[in-house]
Amino acid sequence: MPSQIARLLRLSLLVVLPLPLACRGGEPGTPSRRTLIDSRDTYDPRSLDPARSTDVPTGRAVSYVFEGLTRFTADARLEPALATRWDLAPDGLTYTFHLRAGVFFQDGTPLSARDVVHSFTRALDPATRGSGAVPLLPIRGAADFADGKAPSVSGLAAPDDSTVVITLAQPLATFPKLLAMPAASVLPASAPADVSDHPVGTGPWKLVTWKHDDYLLFARNEHYWGGAPEADSLRARIIAEPSTAVAEFESGNVDVVEIPPDETETWEHDPARKRLLTDVPALQLVYVAINTTRGPLRDPRVRQAINDAVDTRTIVQQLIHGRGRVAAGVIPPSLGGADTTRAPYAYDVARARQLLAAAGYPKGIDVELWTGTTPIMVRVAEALQGYLAAAGIRATIEQRDAATARAAARRGETDLFLKDWYADYPDAEDFLYPLLDSANMGPGGNVSFYHNPAFDRLLDQARREPDEAKRDLLYRQADSLAFADAPMLYLYFYTQLYAVQPWIEGFTPPVIFNGQRWTHARFRPPGR
Amino acid sequence: MLRYVARRLALAVPTLFGVLVVAFLLLNVAPGDPVTAMVGERADPATVARLRAELHLDDPLPLRFVRYVDQVAHGQLGRSFVTDRPITADIAERFPKTLELALAAMLLATVCGISLGVLSARHPGGWMDRLALGVAYLGISFPVYWVGLLLILVFAVGLRWLPPSGYGGLEYLILPALALGMRSIAFQARVTRSSMLDALGADFTRTARAKGAREWVVVLRHALRNALIPVITVVGLDFGSYLTGSILTETVFSWPGLGRYVVNAIARRDLPAIQGSVLFLSAVFVLVNLVTDLAYAKADPRIAY
Numbered sequence: 019m020p021s022q023i024a025r026l027l028r029l030s031l032l033v034v035l036p037l038p039l040a041c042r043g044g045e046p047g048t049p050s051r052r053t054l055i056d057s058r059d060t061y062d063p064r065s066l067d068p069a070r071s072t073d074v075p076t077g078r079a080v081s082y083v084f085e086g087l088t089r090f091t092a093d094a095r096l097e098p099a100l101a102t103r104w105d106l107a108p109d110g111l112t113y114t115f116h117l118r119a120g121v122f123f124q125d126g127t128p129l130s131a132r133d134v135v136h137s138f139t140r141a142l143d144p145a146t147r148g149s150g151a152v153p154l155l156p157i158r159g160a161a162d163f164a165d166g167k168a169p170s171v172s173g174l175a176a177p178d179d180s181t182v183v184i185t186l187a188q189p190l191a192t193f194p195k196l197l198a199m200p201a202a203s204v205l206p207a208s209a210p211a212d213v214s215d216h217p218v219g220t221g222p223w224k225l226v227t228w229k230h231d232d233y234l235l236f237a238r239n240e241h242y243w244g245g246a247p248e249a250d251s252l253r254a255r256i257i258a259e260p261s262t263a264v265a266e267f268e269s270g271n272v273d274v275v276e277i278p279p280d281e282t283e284t285w286e287h288d289p290a291r292k293r294l295l296t297d298v299p300a301l302q303l304v305y306v307a308i309n310t311t312r313g314p315l316r317d318p319r320v321r322q323a324i325n326d327a328v329d330t331r332t333i334v335q336q337l338i339h340g341r342g343r344v345a346a347g348v349i350p351p352s353l354g355g356a357d358t359t360r361a362p363y364a365y366d367v368a369r370a371r372q373l374l375a376a377a378g379y380p381k382g383i384d385v386e387l388w389t390g391t392t393p394i395m396v397r398v399a400e401a402l403q404g405y406l407a408a409a410g411i412r413a414t415i416e417q418r419d420a421a422t423a424r425a426a427a428r429r430g431e432t433d434l435f436l437k438d439w440y441a442d443y444p445d446a447e448d449f450l451y452p453l454l455d456s457a458n459m460g461p462g463g464n465v466s467f468y469h470n471p472a473f474d475r476l477l478d479q480a481r482r483e484p485d486e487a488k489r490d491l492l493y494r495q496a497d498s499l500a501f502a503d504a505p506m507l508y509l510y511f512y513t514q515l516y517a518v519q520p521w522i523e524g525f526t527p528p529v530i531f532n533g534q535r536w537t538h539a540r541f542r543p544p545g546r
Numbered sequence: 547m548l549r550y551v552a553r554r555l556a557l558a559v560p561t562l563f564g565v566l567v568v569a570f571l572l573l574n575v576a577p578g579d580p581v582t583a584m585v586g587e588r589a590d591p592a593t594v595a596r597l598r599a600e601l602h603l604d605d606p607l608p609l610r611f612v613r614y615v616d617q618v619a620h621g622q623l624g625r626s627f628v629t630d631r632p633i634t635a636d637i638a639e640r641f642p643k644t645l646e647l648a649l650a651a652m653l654l655a656t657v658c659g660i661s662l663g664v665l666s667a668r669h670p671g672g673w674m675d676r677l678a679l680g681v682a683y684l685g686i687s688f689p690v691y692w693v694g695l696l697l698i699l700v701f702a703v704g705l706r707w708l709p710p711s712g713y714g715g716l717e718y719l720i721l722p723a724l725a726l727g728m729r730s731i732a733f734q735a736r737v738t739r740s741s742m743l744d745a746l747g748a749d750f751t752r753t754a755r756a757k758g759a760r761e762w763v764v765v766l767r768h769a770l771r772n773a774l775i776p777v778i779t780v781v782g783l784d785f786g787s788y789l790t791g792s793i794l795t796e797t798v799f800s801w802p803g804l805g806r807y808v809v810n811a812i813a814r815r816d817l818p819a820i821q822g823s824v825l826f827l828s829a830v831f832v833l834v835n836l837v838t839d840l841a842y843a844k845a846d847p848r849i850a851y
Contacts, residue, residue: 061810064629072586147630149584149597165596214630230639231802232713257711258797258806265698265710421578421815428582442588452588461582461589 048521049270053235053251054539057263057272062231062256065214068203069141069148074440074531077200079254081532082236083124084203084219087115087134087182088194094301094352094444094529096195100129100204100220101182110189110484111158115182121243123206125218131176136207139163139171153196153442158187189482191489195443200532222247222537231256248524248540273522273539277515279394283339285517294517298527299352301441302514303345303449306387306402306434306507307427307465314383315433321504323373324434325363327409332365333401334510338394342510347497348439348449350511352529354486355446355493360501362508370409382410385433390420398509399436427465434507435465444530446493450477454500468505547843550851551836558832565828566618569821570611576815580627583814601627614821623822628814633822636807641826643713644803647795648788650723655730656781662731663738663777664770667746670739678735685732694725694798711800722799726792730784737780741773748772774845782838789834790827 063076071080081089087101098104101115121129141151142164154160158173173185186193196202203219210216217225222244223236234254238247257263260278267275277285277295285291306324314320334342346362349355374382387406389399399415406413413434418426427435441448452463456474459467473496480492501508516527524538581597582589598604602613617624623633662682666675701721702710708717745751746769754768793805804823811819843849 065631067630070630072584144596144600147600149581149593150586152585152588152590152593155590155593161592165592229713229802230636231806232800255712255800256802257800259800261695262698262711262798262800265695265703268703269706269710271709419578419813421582421813422576424582425577425579428579439587458588461585461591461594463588 047270048541048544052249052541053253054249054522054525054536055272056252056254056536057257057266057275059254059256060258060260063234066217066225066228067146067148067213068137068150068200068205069146070150070214071200071203072150075254075256077532079234080200080203080217081221082223082252082254082535083217083221083225084200084205085221086197086199086202086204087117088198090198090444090528090530090533092526092528092534094533096198096444099198100134104194106484110191110482111186113184113186113193115184117180117182118243119180121220122241123218123220124224124239124241125206125208127206127208129204129206129220130179131182132179133207134182134204135174135176137204138174138202140205141201142171148201150201153199153202156186156188156190156193156196158185160187189484191481191484192443192445192447195445198532199443222535223252226251242537244537247535247537249536252536267517267519270519273519274525274527275517276527277517279338279341279512282341282515285515286339291517294520296516296518296527298514298516298529299343299350300512300514301350301353301444301448301529302438302512303348303350303453304342304398304436304438304509304512305345305348306436306509307432307453308504308506309427309430309433309435309465309467310469310503310505311430311467312433314377314379315385317377318503319373319377320379320383321507322363323370323377323409324406324411324507325504326366326370326373327411328363328402328405328507328509329365330362330509333398337397337401338510338512341513341515343513345508345510347501347508348453348506349446349493349497350441350449353444353446353449354490355450355497357494357498360498363504367409370411374410379410382412384412384414386416387413387434387436388416388418388423388427388432389436390423391417392420395436395438402436402507428460430460430465430467432465437465438512439463441530446490446497447477447481450493450496450500451481454496454505466505468500468503470499470503473499473503547840547851551840554836554839558829558836561832562825562828566615566821566825567611569824570614573815573817573820574607574610578815580815580817583628583816618825623825624818626811626816626819628811628816628819633819636819637804637823637826640802640804640807643801644789644792644796644805647719647722647726647792647801647803648785650719651727651730651788651792652781652785654723655727655734655784658727659731659734660738660770660777662735664742664765666735667739667742668765670743675739678739682732682735685728688728689794690725690728691794691798693728694722694795697721697725698798711798713800713802722792722795722801725798726788726795730780733780733784734777737776738773741776742769745769745773771845775842778838778841778845782834782841786831786834786838789830 059075063079064070066079068080068084071077085099088096089099091097100118102118104113104115106113117131138154140146141148142154142160144166157171159168159171162168163171175183206218209218222239222242224239226235226237228234236252240246263275266272308315308321330344334344344362346360351358387399389395403413403415426432452458454464454468455477456469458464476492476496480489483489518525521542523542524540528534581594584597585593625632662678666678698710701708708721712718751769754764793809796803796805808823843851
């Protein structure tokens with residue numbers, strides 16, 4: 019919100035910084051509190067109702083109280099949760115999930131297969147007025163039920179108390195990962211209607227109180243099937259301003275903080291603070307969607323020229339202090355299917371001009387470059403404008419608030435749109451499919467309006483392929499194909515930086531937002 | 547005076563109706579789609595279409611307006627598109643916190659501002675006057691965002707006297723109230739000073755001195771009381787604006803008030819939340835203005851309603 023000016027002001031604080039530093043009372047000691055305190059939420063969760071979980075703070079809180087059939091670890095691996103194992107029938111459509119025995123909801127009722135069917139049906143039910151049921155839509159009959167065209171979800175069945183059989187409309191190899199998303203959480207069939215105020219799940223934490231825009235307090239679930247969390251309680255504070263979160267961390271009031279992009283360098287150069295830092299290769303791609311249906315941008319040579327014109331390496335070095343990896347495709351290097359040997363577009367202005375001339379634009383082109391108001395994005399946009407101009411691509415920056423820019427891009431009204439994409443689940447499919455498949459043009463995420471039947475075919479094949487190695491190969495081919503077509507200006511994958519207090523052990527900042535449930539986090543005993 | 551209050555309150559109805567019309571129209575012609583925020587980055591067109599239909603976003607604007615006015619007339623502000631919570635409950639939870647911060651800031655500003663103003667008017671050009679002038683310039687020039695972060699760095703991170711942010715007891719209130727009240731201290735000091743200079747040079751002050759009144763009686767009872775009208779105006783206006791939007795202060799200090807609520811609602815195009823808050827805050831503003839006008843009469847017996 020308070021963007022450029024705020025940044026200037028923050029920098030100007032450096033002038034007066036010696037004052038507080040001079041009177042600093044030494045490092046804060048291990049606090050006497052017994053509550054773990056998180057500072058990563060920048061706004062209030064929407065709800066604790068899993069059916070409304072479409073954003074990070076909401077998904078994070080939901081993952082403390084609720085669980086699904088599967089879940090992610092902090093390093094983004096898929097592991098069994100409420101289901102101990104699952105089988106896929108040879109048709110590639112029918113999953114049989116075997117539920118974990120001895121699991122109880124926080125209200126004491128035992129988990130049964132009926133609860134799973136109920137939860138999924140509820141999330142899809144138009145009467146729930148949820149909006150987060152996207153991961154359940156691949157189930158056969160789910161879309162019709164959500165549209166009110168069918169009385170129930172035909173692909174859901176509970177043959178006995180400990181077995182759930184899910185039939186998909188089409189084979190989808192990533193389906194077990196979709197079930198680890200917060201919207202696929204399981205709640206008891208007997209749950210009261212006001213799920214958000216009285217959430218009852220099987221998860222490691224129980225909600226104690228929720229002070230909106232202030233904090234959520236959770237107490238450990240003593241009867242958690244995976245063993246009760248080590249700490250007594252967990253407080254998720256909502257801190258809107260990143261500098262404030264850092265101040266809270268420096269005062270010892272919070273246990274973990276994400277270092278804002280413009281402060282990472284200061285932290286990395288301070289030996290005392292450096293040892294608290296952890297790098298997390300975020301599943302976040304920063305890129306410029308190029309609308310492949312607009313004017314000169316229809317020509318792949320023009321789009322390649324845009325890629326050639328920009329010195330991405332320098333942008334990463336100068337604007338995000340090297341905290342990113344130059345992208346040569348949309349798949350983050352840590353995920354299967356990523357081709358880490360593929361060379362990024364080289365910074366070659368002469369070649370960019372040649373490509374433009376060959377495409378019939380020797381005098382260059384005029385485009386609009388849309389961006390949101392995040393300070394880092396605005397700075398990147400300004401750098402891009404400079405690089406593009408040198409190659410004869412005259413870009414005017416259209417800065418709008420996020421909602422406006424996104425709506426315009428979805429309607430296909432933007433030439434270039436500088437944006438980012440966070441993974442909902444750790445799989446190459448979550449980058450290739452929403453961002454570039456023709457089925458997702460517009461609202462689905464493909465704001466490049468990229469349409470390449472060969473790409474769609476490869477991806478369709480990959481989505482059906484149960485063998486992981488073969489699937490990764492297909493992902494790689496699809497990524498490669500799109501990369502040559504340049505439906506976007508490939509920029510970088512951001513590497514997040516977190517600081518964790520020295521008195522905390524058993525906590526690693528997760529790669530995927532719902533991959534860390536704080537169950538093993540605790541205060542380090544004195545003297546260790 | 548009761549008749550006056552009744553008339554003013556009656557006049558507030560068309561004002562608020564106007565606010566309602568403008569807020570409704572502006573929000574509905576503004577770019578950005580409320581459903582976007584609800585479905586997140588990845589949506590399928592069918593879900594988007596279903597939600598739009600459920601929220602009646604595709605109905606004709608006049609119909610939606612009539613429906614909304616009907617709802618408001620029945621005391622309902624509706625439910626948030628994003629959270630599904632009743633807007634009235636959201637406002638009821640946050641407004642007391644905004645009020646608390648505004649009152650603290652105003653109290654601080656009034657006590658400090660008027661004192662500074664009186665002290666500097668006593669000896670214009672003296673060291674006290676120059677100091678107060680300096681404070682006033684700084685107060686007006688420093689952006690609240692910057693002051694807020696500075697206060698956190700000095701008093702919370704550096705000196706460890708107060709918590710950096712959050713909501714709780716008195717210790718949590720001091721820094722945000724100071725950051726928020728800074729501008730008012732400055733304004734009130736300046737207004738009090740100039741108004742006091744007039745009053746101290748007026749005939750009635752000379753008369754008071756001539757009849758042998760003690761100096762503090764002259765300054766406080768005779769001069770200050772007469773100098774108060776412009777100060778009350780400033781206090782009223784500032785208080786009204788604090789109640790309706792201490793967005794930056796609330797953001798910097800993680801204060802769970804109405805300002806942040808409104809900003810988040812705007813960012814997410816949560817139409818019922820924005821409309822409801824705007825309407826509520828306008829009502830508050832109207833009320834504060836009324837109270838300010840009534841305070842004039844209290845301060846100056848020549849004003850009667």
